[in-house]
Amino acid sequence: MDLSGLNESQRAAVCCIEGPLLVLAGAGSGKTRVITHRIAFMLERGIRPESIVALSFTNKAADEMRERLEKMVGKRARELFMGTFHSLGVRMMRARPADFGVPKKFSILDQGDVYGMIRSILRDEGIHYAGADRRFDPGAIVQRISLWKNDFITPAQATDPMRIESDYDEIAAEVYGPYEERLASLGAVDFDDLVCRIARTLRDSESAREHWQGRFSHVLVDEYQDTNKAQFEVLRELVGARQNLCVVGDDDQAIYGWRGAKVANILGFDMYFPSARTIKLEENYRSRAPILECANSVIVNNQGRHDKVLLPQRGGGEPVTEVLAEDGPQETNWVTSRIRRLIKEEGVPGHAIAVLYRSTRQARAVEERLQEHGLAYRVLGGQAMYDKKQVKDALAYLKTMIYPSDEIAVRRAMNVPSRGIGAKTLERLLAHASVRRISLMDAIHNAERVEGITGRARTGLQRFSELIRFAQSRMHASGSAGLALRELLDRIALRDHVMREVGSAEAAAHRWSDVERLLGSVERFEQRARESKKKSRSKRPRWNEFFGSMAIDRDKDKKSDDESSGRGQITLATMHSAKGLEWPVVFIIGCEEGIMPHKRVDAPRISDAIAGDVEEERRLFYVGITRARDRLFLTRATSRVERGRQIKRLPSRFLEELPDSVERYDISTEESLTVEKIESMADAFLAKLALAREAGEEEAKRRRSSRR
């Protein structure tokens, strides 16, 4: 194998295939190259592809890795397991459901289903989760339960008074137990179960452990700094005594502590695996020196980290620019016109430019200005396609047609668009169904026999029942669920429903296009099933697979979308979703106290008690900086309109950690400021101030506060 394209430490990381290995891969240090070369090297050394597991955090990352590997080793790349922890979990649970205490056909709840369940528990337990007196955001509860599950804290332990620190802990602990019970009674698991059940089973069952340790001999993990406790346990049990575990990551890019990731996993890797080797990749092939200088000088201010720096491998480069605006509109205006200039005058393609920000809401203003300028852009992140309401509605109908026993789907579909079926009616139906041991859908088909259902609800149920029967008969007649779903959606005029729900025709058309995409992927799935039928003679498409992969690979249809939408687009992204990506030109907007670091992580400003959170914000800023290849602009405003009022804004403390080589530009005075200029201005100002003080003028104090 040809390793000549790699530097010394990269080569070391590729060739060290036995025993525990920690690869500390700085931003832009050729991490993916190392991983793919390493797998290719392992295959060359005769390790069977089926016994290799390569894990990452997103499907996209896994797919890209597989593509790159396929270029190196060909079809064999398809034989090894490459995917997310969650998809590994699904695969293991499907292979041996009994080991994990789940039914053969378990279903996977998505975020929306979980929310719905938490809401209904809150209602049933009589907890006012929102309102004037006490408010409990279901989202915060879901998040707590998720954190507990990943830390192996049981419902009983969660209610321990010693652990409870806030109202939220108390409420969440109260809901946690019933939540787990409901999951079990539905034969369903949530996303967290896909990981922590694996960990628990491997820990507790010797036979399961032996089976899986025999199945997999070598494990690789990318983005290791983002692993949580449950994921760590899975790894530890999976690799067993052989400890053929290679983890690749960068503690300086750990930005997911708030969702349970443990930086300790990467900081203390050699504590858990004492025989571990550590290899640092510090050569940076992405960014120009001035950008890396910024990155290095910001990140050294963090305490808990592996000691390393980014060493520039590309020469030259313009200075990084810090841009000062008077207010928000001026900031976005400047950014968009600078982008326009880059594109129109300097010949930079749109896809070479990104605007990064801390929170999604900051995108809107930029979007509006870009639209005005007629510049094409795309927004990364945001709601995943399968989380969108319209798509979920359509999907609920599809599931109802195919699996009428899927209660969650039926519940959703039955009232879209509203058919006058409310909580009371549902309750009656469920009671009826449970007494007769029939499904909710069957109870609906027999609605006229259910006690107490009258008037509007009754006719609504009748219409729904007929609709489903109609769709099912169309499906059987045509042999295509996609076609039947189209007809069904047509009948209920879902399209008009979507139109009515949103204001602008444009937004509605956009929402509807997501439904079209769903229909498209249903039809493609059926097409594939028909083709493979010739070979395998299976009677029907395996819908379980389709729905399962829908919950797991939510953005598998996104890719074609990205490609079809052209290459000229500017990218708008949060710094979180920008991780792993790069652009020649990057703008980071809103570099201010309160935004970055965000005010929520920095509540007690005087005592730096929770400095860890501020350190995570600093890492996030570091991630943002290291996305830039050639040019970097950091912008901020001195005041902003917030809740209708003009508020003064202070520069982010991170800006003050930047080196002197950074150029400063003030939009309103159109002045470029170097450090020397600022210093001479400050000197002049101080001289003036001294004069004023001598004269005993009160005004001097006011001026002092307006300085910088």
Next chain:
DNA sequence: CTTGCTCTAGTTAGG
């Protein structure tokens, strides 16, 4: 049961 009004709170994301 639905609709429309009023109030309030307001990170970050993925499977």
Next chain:
DNA sequence: CTAGAGCAAG
């Protein structure tokens, strides 16, 4: 300023 949720009225 907006989105989402509760609440009161139809």
